[in-house]
Amino acid sequence: MDIIIKIVAIGLITCLATLFVKPVRSDFAIFIAIAGGLVILFLILGYVSEIFDVFKNIIAATGVSSQLYKILIKIIGIGYLVEFAIGICNDTGNSSLGDKILLGGKIVVMVMALPIVTNILQIIIGLLPS
Amino acid sequence: MGVEVIIKIAAIGLLTAIIGQILKQTGREEISTIASLAGLILVIIMVLNLIGELFATFNNLFKF
Structure with missing residues (x-):
């Protein structure tokens, strides 16, 4: 539950940052969006590895x-x-x-x-x- | 690793815009161009570092 709040917060902050920067420098808005997406992805990847560990155990059990x-x-x-x-x-x-x-x-x-x-x-x- | 990267990039963008504006007002066009270019390169390096980190993590995660 903790993680989803973090993800939503980072997404909204990225949105606001792009909104503020876009009228001043439109080329930076894209970089902010990319960085925000990458940060969210990094947050998720740890959980993905957890899922894969469980899958690995199931596969090992089935042979x-x-x-x-x-x-x-x-x-x-x-x-x-x-x-x-x-x-x-x-x-x-x-x-x-x-x-x-x-x-x-x-x-x-x-x-x-x-x-x-x-x-x-x-x-x-x-x-x-x- | 987190929100600070996003805030940093936004801050660099706003800062270079302000600096460029000031330099333009004082009549130093070429220095303002260089300043904005430097900001852009700084941000590109930051984003590239992030992407490189992502690829490294993906390689670790999906290699087995």
Whole structure:
């Protein structure tokens, strides 16, 4: 509960700071927005690692290969990072650049997910009666 | 690490704007340009440091 108050406060302070600075120097407003987003992200990341620890324990209990779990975690990380970068691009008015980052993220996720797909295919082939 | 970064950037922005205005009033255009440029570079360095820290944290978090 403590953390959400912090996040909301930092978001509002960032909003007000950009509001004050924008009429004087519009180029600084973007930097303030980026810094505010980064600070909020830093606050959250500790909790994300906690969630991953719990996931790790669950995966270890089920006996699924940890290789697949690692790929999944990496894909989640790529998703968060790409979303953050796209937000910055949209804020600065380069929405087409954001789309390209999105495309890059999609392609990278697809490439990383290929081992899982081949794994599933192998399992299905193994199940089929020869 | 926290609100102080945001406040710092806002303060630098306002300060460079004021300094630029004063220098412009006294007729030193080129020094005012340099002052505003210095503020901008300072802020860019701060934001880049933050982004670098973010990438380092991401690498630690999602590496395993």
